[in-house]
Amino acid sequence: MKIRNRLRKIVEENDTRKGRFFDNAIQFLILISLVSFSLETLPDNSDEFNVILKYVEVVSVILFSIEYILRIYVSQKPFKYIFSFYGLIDLIAILPFYLAHGLDLRFLRIFRIFRVFRSFKLIRYNKAMRRFHLAANIVKEELVLFLMVAAIFVFIAASGIYFFENEAQPEKFSSVFHSLWWAIVTLTTVGYGDVYPITVGGMVFTFFVLLVGVGIVAVPAGLIASALSKAREMEEKEKSL
Amino acid sequence: MKIRNRLRKIVEENDTRKGRFFDNAIQFLILISLVSFSLETLPDNSDEFNVILKYVEVVSVILFSIEYILRIYVSQKPFKYIFSFYGLIDLIAILPFYLAHGLDLRFLRIFRIFRVFRSFKLIRYNKAMRRFHLAANIVKEELVLFLMVAAIFVFIAASGIYFFENEAQPEKFSSVFHSLWWAIVTLTTVGYGDVYPITVGGMVFTFFVLLVGVGIVAVPAGLIASALSKAREMEEKEKSL
Amino acid sequence: MKIRNRLRKIVEENDTRKGRFFDNAIQFLILISLVSFSLETLPDNSDEFNVILKYVEVVSVILFSIEYILRIYVSQKPFKYIFSFYGLIDLIAILPFYLAHGLDLRFLRIFRIFRVFRSFKLIRYNKAMRRFHLAANIVKEELVLFLMVAAIFVFIAASGIYFFENEAQPEKFSSVFHSLWWAIVTLTTVGYGDVYPITVGGMVFTFFVLLVGVGIVAVPAGLIASALSKAREMEEKEKSL
Amino acid sequence: MKIRNRLRKIVEENDTRKGRFFDNAIQFLILISLVSFSLETLPDNSDEFNVILKYVEVVSVILFSIEYILRIYVSQKPFKYIFSFYGLIDLIAILPFYLAHGLDLRFLRIFRIFRVFRSFKLIRYNKAMRRFHLAANIVKEELVLFLMVAAIFVFIAASGIYFFENEAQPEKFSSVFHSLWWAIVTLTTVGYGDVYPITVGGMVFTFFVLLVGVGIVAVPAGLIASALSKAREMEEKEKSL
16 A cells, blocks of 8 residues: 555656656657657658567557556546546557557547647646636637637638639639638638639638738737736736735 | 517517527527528539528528517517617528529628627627727727728838839739739738749838738737737726726 | 918818818828829720820829929928928929920839828827827837847848758759748748748758747737837826826 | 957947947948858859959958957957857857868858857847846746647647548658648748648648637737736836835
8 A cells, every 4th residue: 555655656746756757757758659650650661660660659558558557556536537638648548559459540549649738747737837827717708709700700701702702713612611711721811822812802802801800810919918918917916915 | 568578578688598598599590591501502412402401591581580570579669670780680681582582682692691790699798898899999099090001001012013023924913903912912921822023123022011011910919919908907997996 | 471371271280171171182182193093004994094094193293283382382491391201202292294204204103102101191190199109119129129130030041941942942042032032921921832942951940940930920019019008008197197 | 468458348348439340340241241141142143253252251251260369369268258159159150161171061151140140249238138038038938838839739730630631642741740841831820832731621620720820829929928018017117116
């Protein structure tokens, strides 16, 4: 029972030297497995290199599995951990490997990238994050309202451009759904150049859409700036009390 | 007369359970009819699917018509409702259907998307919106001034690029109006890539236009951020009184 | 002498009904002449339409000339007006017309667009502009410093991409000057798509350039937001005194 | 020994007339050598022009070498200067010239652009920079946190688009590393148009990536705005004490 307590200190906390080492080792392992996952997608890997990547994969999954079992073992409420956000991600990170031996479930691998979110655990309590959290709470209502207005605006933009361009470019603006792609690419000012209006009506419409669209970037920037100022102020008031 | 009063509570207000249900049902109906409108524009729908969409259309127009008549019936000043902003939109949302039976007025359908604005009624009084409204009032003058300067700047940019590029690309920069398209796409940093300068003069000109153009995004962001901070402050002062 | 005084009230001020009418008429004339200038650049105008535009041109230049002479006549210090910023623009707006009769100096027409700046006179004293002016003064030093750093950064980005891409795309990145075009189009996030890196080195370099480049937009937005907040605060302190 | 003191005043400080002249001369020389470096990269230079550029190069390197030796000579702690940031840049700026005579080390020339950073020395102590420095200190934690989250987000976006587009466009999205290029170009809203999704899945995924991606620009803008406001406040408090 004493060992479990000592292990818990190492696995769950990071205020001791051993605890920090454990956390850093896991972090390093996550990075290694992410790099190996990325390298695996390269099209021209030699067979030898793929074998090495396979070994890295097997070793990291084994270590992650040990970590997962450890976390369940040391947890005071194992079921709470298993069904927590990070518990599920820990499971999803190792599950595809075991399942993939029968069927080809390689596509489930995509969830492995969530491993990276575990790194948040290490910084979860730091001061800057608390300030972000505070700012997010302050700005929540406005951000939801803004997103609603933005969604309505995107829909109107898509419907409008469909009306103007559908006849001239039936392949690119073939439906409102296709036009939504144009709307989001234009309003975020990405502008790939794969779809753009060519009729005079469509161009004039885009002109007015963009006039408002600049605000699509300006408003959230303003909201976040104002909320962060507020969060900092509140923090200081707290301190001075 | 009593029934009218009870109906009014349901149709116009949303502080009772029935009122909220009525509002949510209408919201849901708007969403359904918008999705059906979008699906209708898909080019490769099967005939059966189009029949289903037609039915959805008919049913939603009937329900909207009933809602419209109800709103007139329960309203204490029916004419004020009919000629109010939302009253007109409610009418425009159903009118094309009735008109389209004689002539092909399908293009009037585009106004149906304004139905979505009705959703604002539900949130009109909420706190965040009031803050946006306050901020908009604070920033009104600056925003108008900024828009004027921006409009002048866009015109100068268009005239300048026309002067530099017209000879080299007579088809793309064929007039100041065509160059306006370049100016708005460039200054909002969308940059589709359909028109861009190719002469050295045009490139150097664009260089300087973009130096100032970054402000086109930065200034409104700053204005809105500063106004929202101010609005929040004013709100708090009010509270503390 | 009395007439001169009465004319001065109309021409130079806009706090009387006649003064406002004079100003609005001039504004309207500027708009007309700008629209006619833009229409003239259209490639497929009919001969009749060009004749009409020519008439509009002649009439507006005559009226502007009368206005110019009036302004000199009523001015208490005529030479100060003639060599002031707006005095020179007023002259430049009409000069090309008189010069163009001998030689083809049509290209000087480009300066006509500066007429539009005259509209500033009408709003020069309004409150919002004063606040912008105040904010500009507050932020001047930071903005100059930022522009210097941005210029250095643009130069480094251009030199770097030249180093990486010159060999692979000798026509697009043929010198540091050509690469400057890429740098400004990329860092302002316009991204036309006419020039972009294709080598791995160039892509990785662009990756890091863009990481910093996001700040190129974020910093001036922050500067302006912070200055406008400050300007508003100062204004209120003044009022409360 | 007295000469060394007098020279130090000229070389290291800029509060005397001679010191300012020395600094301005060096600044001018840096500009000249940067312009000459840029001109050298032009592809169609005549032989005579290249000879002139070579002379400018030789003269500026000689002058920079004299400056470098002077700085070591007058410095009270020569080794501290040599291994300081600016000392190393001063050396790197002249070293390639001497090394290039044996081997072709022209590519080391790229470091010459760092010369431009020396200009910072002149303004290092100015007030605006101090405020930037203060703001950077305030915002450091949040900026690091934000960069971490942004890096994670970029990686997820790249992995996701690889999953959706790899099959349809194996040449453009051939690995997660290739997809990173798409992710950074899209999330900074540059959008060159060389890579973009063409599958429905990829487009929908991009839609959601961009919704969050707008914040990638909005958050740092907000952070910097809020920090600069704070820095200005702190400065004023200091003054009023």
